[in-house]
Amino acid sequence: MPTEKNNFYFVYLANKLSLINQFSSFPNPSVGAISVFKNEIISTGITGQNGSPHAEYESIKNSKNKKVEKLYVSLIPCAHKGKNPSCAKIIKMKKIKKVVYSFDDYDVRVINYSKHYLKKNKVTINKILINNPCFNEIKNYNYSKKNELPYITAKLAISSDYFSKNKNKKYFTNKKALKYAHLVRYKNDSILVGKNTFEDDLPLLNCRIKGIKKKNKIFLINQNLKFSKNSYKHLTKIKPYIFHSSKNNNLIKKIKLHCNLIYIPCDLNKNIDTRLICKKIFKLNCRKLLVEGGLKTQELFFNNDMINEFLIVKSNKKFNKKGRLKVLKLYKNIKTKFKSEKPFCLDDNKIFRYYS
Numbered sequence: 506m507p508t509e510k511n512n513f514y515f516v517y518l519a520n521k522l523s524l525i526n527q528f529s530s531f532p533n534p535s536v537g538a539i540s541v542f543k544n545e546i547i548s549t550g551i552t553g554q555n556g557s558p559h560a561e562y563e564s565i566k567n568s569k570n571k572k573v574e575k576l577y578v579s580l581i582p583c584a585h586k587g588k589n590p591s592c593a594k595i596i597k598m599k600k601i602k603k604v605v606y607s608f609d610d611y612d613v614r615v616i617n618y619s620k621h622y623l624k625k626n627k628v629t630i631n632k633i634l635i636n637n638p639c640f641n642e643i644k645n646y647n648y649s650k651k652n653e654l655p656y657i658t659a660k661l662a663i664s665s666d667y668f669s670k671n672k673n674k675k676y677f678t679n680k681k682a683l684k685y686a687h688l689v690r691y692k693n694d695s696i697l698v699g700k701n702t703f704e705d706d707l708p709l710l711n712c713r714i715k716g717i718k719k720k721n722k723i724f725l726i727n728q729n730l731k732f733s734k735n736s737y738k739h740l741t742k743i744k745p746y747i748f749h750s751s752k753n754n755n756l757i758k759k760i761k762l763h764c765n766l767i768y769i770p771c772d773l774n775k776n777i778d779t780r781l782i783c784k785k786i787f788k789l790n791c792r793k794l795l796v797e798g799g800l801k802t803q804e805l806f807f808n809n810d811m812i813n814e815f816l817i818v819k820s821n822k823k824f825n826k827k828g829r830l831k832v833l834k835l836y837k838n839i840k841t842k843f844k845s846e847k848p849f850c851l852d853d854n855k856i857f858r859y860y861s
């Protein structure tokens with residue numbers, strides 16, 4: 506962390522602040538802002554949960570009647586009035602003379618208009634680029650907005666001999682990797698699983714991190730809407746949206762009592778249409794979907810080019826004869842088609858990230 510109180514120091518802190526609501530500021534990017542006078546911090550602000558208020562507004566409001574000379578902000582301030590007031594206008598009204606920011610919005614109209622507005626009102630603007638994971642979030646949201654599809658992450662845990670299921674064990678990754686799995690759920694706003702995963706595991710699909718309350722939308726694919734008795738109970742518990750292609754009105758009526766059903770026609774190969782599923786998920790206001798398995802569902806999404814990134818959690822354990830659902834074919838395809846990042850270790854488990 507920089508210590509000298511210069512532009513870099515303050516803009517660095519503004520970027521750090523933006524991380525606080527990184528995953529909960531949708532539909533707006535998470536931003537941090539710091540109001541400064543004579544090299545002293547007067548006040549700070551962050552984008553609120555669900556996108557309001559904007560960080561700049563919050564920081565200026567928190568400065569009360571004190572004079573603010575410079576505003577440091579992780580993303581260029583907006584100049585248009587939407588659900589929130591225009592930050593550039595508030596900067597002008599507060600008579601702030603200088604704005605230092607790190608990142609241009611992906612929307613070119615926003616950048617040009619903001620710059621034009623600030624310059625016209627004699628506010629000096631400076632850009633100091635700082636690597637900030639929130640910018641990836643903005644990129645992903647923009648991908649989602651542009652394509653009217655959620656940004657899709659798939660996550661699969663595998664053994665060191667490339668199985669995704671152990672005949673006898675439900676969990677086979679270590680404690681840290683399980684925690685990491687909950688963090689991945691937290692980073693997304695919706696989760697989808699296949700029928701077998703639902704039936705075999707009866708997963709809660711919630712985010713179990715102490716101190717965090719997050720409710721993701723849950724989606725399930727079950728083409729013919731057939732469920733075992735146990736699963737019925739679980740359906741009423743987690744109330745997923747179910748994508749199906751069934752025309753059995755009795756079943757539809759029965760399950761509709763517990764869950765939302767979404768009819769999706771099959772393609773010529775009798776596969777359920779994954780693109781249409783994703784379009785529906787987008788329409789339900791989800792922008793970041795986690796496809797948590799199992800293997801068949803992930804293959805289906807991967808082969809239809811719907812996945813943007815793949816997380817492989819590799820355990821150090823071999824399953825040998827207890828191994829089920831070999832992932833080698835999918836894994837090889839991911840490696841060929843996607844770029845990779847350097848893996849990182851969670852004790853004896855390794856996390857590999859691949860992205861399109």
Ligand SMILES: NC(=O)c1ccc[n+]([C@@H]2O[C@H](COP(=O)([O-])OP(=O)(O)OC[C@H]3O[C@@H](n4cnc5c(N)ncnc54)[C@H](OP(=O)(O)O)[C@@H]3O)[C@@H](O)[C@H]2O)c1
Pocket residue numbers: 660661662663668669670698699700701702703705706726727728729730775776777797798799800801802803805830
């Ligand atoms: N290692 C991990 O990270 C992980 C994660 C999740 C689950 N699992 C394990 O994996 C097992 C389940 O995996 P799985 O691969 O057997 O099943 P799955 O992916 O959970 O569900 C398979 C279902 O998806 C639908 N489906 C898949 N491909 C399709 C296609 N081409 N066209 C239409 N529908 C398609 C089918 O539904 P219909 O039958 O309705 O046609 C199929 O029964 C579970 O036992 C679970 O424990 C492991």
